[in-house]
Amino acid sequence: MSTATMPTVTTQLRDSIAVIYLNNTPINMGNAALRSDIAAALQDTSTNSxxxxxxxxxALPHFYAGSDLVEFGGELHSPELPSVIATIEQLEIPVIAAMNGLVLGGGLEFALGCDIRIGDPSVQVGFPEVTLGMVPGAGGTVRTPRVTGIPTAIDLVASARRITADEALCVGILDEIVPASELLDRALTLAKSIRIKSRVIDRAVPPAAQEEIDAVIARVGRRARPNVLEAINLVQQAGVGNPHDALTNERRVFNRLRFSDEAKNLRYLFFARRAAAKALRSKANPLPVRTVGIAGAGTMGASLARTFADHGFSVVVFDRDPAATQRLAAQVDRVVPATDIAGLTDADLVIDAVFEDMAVKTSLLRELEPVLAPTAVIVSNTSYLDLTELSRALTHPERFAGLHFFNPPHRNPLVELIPTPTTNLATAATLSQFITRLGKVGIPAGLGDGFVANRVYADYRTQAEFLVEEGSSPTEVDRAMRALGMPIGPFAVADMSGLDIAWARRKRLAATRDPNQRYVAIADRLCEAGRLGQKTGAGWFLYPDGSRRAVPDPDVDTVITAERALKGIESHSIEPSEIQNRVLASMLCATAGLVDSGIAERPSDIDVAMTEGFAFPKELGGPVREMSSRPDSAIVAALAAVYASCPVTFAIAEPASRGVLPETVAHCLNEVREQN
Structure with missing residues (x-):
């Protein structure tokens, strides 16, 4: 046995079989170095008769985890992946891929260039490219339909979902599944027994009924992004004409799309999520969490229970109301209900999901701590309350922090981790790992009203209410924000969440509110009239007969007109572009304030929060990223309009009223602009 080693590749000769080990630490990410070393190893092999x-x-836990996204923003260095795959196919001898772990994107395209693909049970394959504004660019849309058929290939490419080894075998991507301990031996056995090439590119695309193809495309939906539709079209054309022409066309589309604004923004968000996750990590060892306790069996508690149970945790839910616990147990499998707080005794982590009231939560914490093990972590899911004050209810506040899930947590991926000044490193590490195990997108947040995400959203909502007070209707504001790409406008969101939550916050802050601060009382009037949103059938909009479809209500117009009259405001028409600009500028102001105060660690965290938690269009990269793409003069104009709407609320934008970009805002914009 002879061995040849390069920086990312090792080749061993086993009798007449060349075994090429990929070893680009830590996860075999495809980059120029790996591609170059693979190509060199293949070239050396081709010259050995x-x-x-x-x-x-x-040689690592993953076969080929995908391509390095950093490279996609500039010129790709030779050899590019299609060239490496072509080298595999041009070899006169068979090539077997022995796959393990992640085989994604370019990694899967690389494997499809091999003649045979076997894998162990850890294998996960998929094409994530469409989530990054692109299409597969190294044969994914051309070779995949040749092994799976067009309908399955469309599903895999357009959905970007990962599939397990079992499904990969079922659809034809894998030829065999073998135990991890036998993977290499089986690959060597196959290599010795097979003497002819079996190139995927030479295979015909299996015929499929048009009805089946149409059904798969219909599942993708009419609102699919343009790049997804292009990927589908490439798959459909894979079997038409010369396959090498199809490969050339796919690469052309890939290169065009990777330089699009959408792809740049989606790559920005990818790295922003990674930066936030890195910031959450602690050097301390996390404590084991097997059983999670939830205090409160209301809507939030039920959704949290479902989330935790779905991710393999044992779940105990405590509520003194037997009807509430029984109702929850009927809704969520694998949950143990408890009407006595002692039922939480064995929990490794307990989260409070009781009513958003300081006295209620403080009382719970005092009662909860004595029944738990000394190592148990306690967290509050509060949206706005002072966590430091809450921690004072505990004898051991070092094991307490905020873990703010966004509604509904079984669907919403965003979580804020908010340590208090007394939270220890072990608690922070435990919660960081917990977020990861839940598959959530976490961001760090500091102490402050609304923490990070809700603080930004509060300024968004405040500016939207200013616009209504000045002349827009709730329908016009929602329509303008949907035109920007939001799936739902701020007033429809408020109705869906419940107007009473924000109302309670406003009442709580009333005593400390600056008397010079502009205050819109329209929402208060709606709440006083019992219009609390969808749950009462009326809020900013009307929801007749229990419908969730918002219908404009003349009664709301009457309330708005009356409030304008009280303030002597003469309403005027506001263009959709002004609505969008002022809302975005308001969010930018909030971001600058949060970063300047240290409550948010970086402006990109706000873009992560808004895209993950509040459905801001990812193709725009988030509100800060979107504003950063504009000329400074346009940003100053938008900030000046926001400052004029309320100099107290948006004091940070004051320099804009003098034609100057505020320094704190410029810092955030420049930091985001550098992340290209």
């Missing part, structure tokens, strides 16, 4: 077959395997 004693070699009768090649096995490509991994």
């Amino acid at each position: 004693a070699v009768t077959a090649v096995v490509i395997a991994s």
Whole structure:
């Protein structure tokens, strides 16, 4: 046995079989170095007449986890991936891929260039490219339908979902599944027994009924992004004409799309999520969490229970109301109900999901701490309350922090981790790992009213109410924000969440509110009239007969007109572009204030929060990213309009009223602009 080693590749000769190990630490990410070393190893193999077959395997937990996204923003260095795959196909001897772990994007395209693909049970394959504004660019849309058929290939490419080894075998991507301990031996056995090439690119695309193809496309939906539709079209055309022409066309589309604004913004968000996740990590060892306790069996408690149970945790839910616990147990499987707080005794982590009231939560914490093990972590899901004050209810506040889930947590991926001044590193590490195990997108947040995400959203909502007070209707504001790309406008969101939540916050802050601060009382009047949103059938809009479809209500117009009259405001028409600009500028002001105060660590965290938690269009990259794409003169104009709407609320924008970009805002914009 002879061995040849390069920086990211090792080749061992086993009798007449060349085994090429990929070893680009830590996860075999495809980049110029790995591609170059693979190409060199293949070239060396091709010149050795004693070699009768090649096995490509991994020396790491993943076979080939995907391509390095950093490279996609500029010129790709030679050899590019299609060239490496072509080298595999041009070898006169068979090549077997022995796959393990992640095989995604370019990694899967690389594997499809091999003649045979076997894998162990850890294999996960998929094409994530459409989530990044692109299409597969190294044969994914051309080779995949040749092994799976067009309907399955459309599903895989357009959905970007990962599939397990079992499903990969079922659809034809894998030829065999073998135990991890036997993977290399089986690959060597195959290599010795097979003497002819079996190139995927030479295969015909299996016929499929048009009805089946149409059904898969219909599942993708009419609102699919343009790049998704292009990917579908490429798959459909894979079997038309010369396959090498199809490969060339796919690469052309890939290169065009990777330089699009959408792809740049989606890559920005990818790295922003990664930066936020890195910031959450602690050097301390996390405590084990097997059983999670929830205090409160209301809507939030039920959704949290479902989330935790779905991710393999044992769940106990405490509520003194037997009807509430029984109702929850009927809704969520694998949950143990408890009407005595002692039922939470064995929980490793307990989250409070009781009513958003300081006295209620403080009382719960005092009662809860004595029944728990000394190592149990306690967290509050409060949206606005002072966590430091809450921690004073505990004898051991070092094991307490905020873990703010966004509604509904079984669907909403965003979580804020908010340590208090007394939270220890072990607690922070435990909660960071907990977020990861839940598959959530976490961001760090500091102490402050609304923490990070809700603080930004509060300024968004405040500016929207200013616009209504000045002349827009709730329908016009919602329509303008939907035109920007939001799936739902701020007033429809408020109705869906319940107007009483924000109303309670306003009443709580009333005593400390600056008397010079502009205050819109329209929402208060709606709440006083019992219009609390969808749950009462009326809020900013009307929801007749229990419908969730918002219908404009003349009674709301009457309230708005009356409030304008009280303030002597003469309403005027406001263009959709002004609505969008002022809302975005308001969010930018909030971001600058949060970063300047240290409550948010970086402006990109706000873009992550708004895109993950509040459905801001990801293709725009988030509100800060969207504003950063504009000329400074346009940003100053928008900030000046926001400052004029309320100099107290948006004091940070004051320099804009003098034609100057505020320094704190410029800092945030420049930081985001550098992340290209």
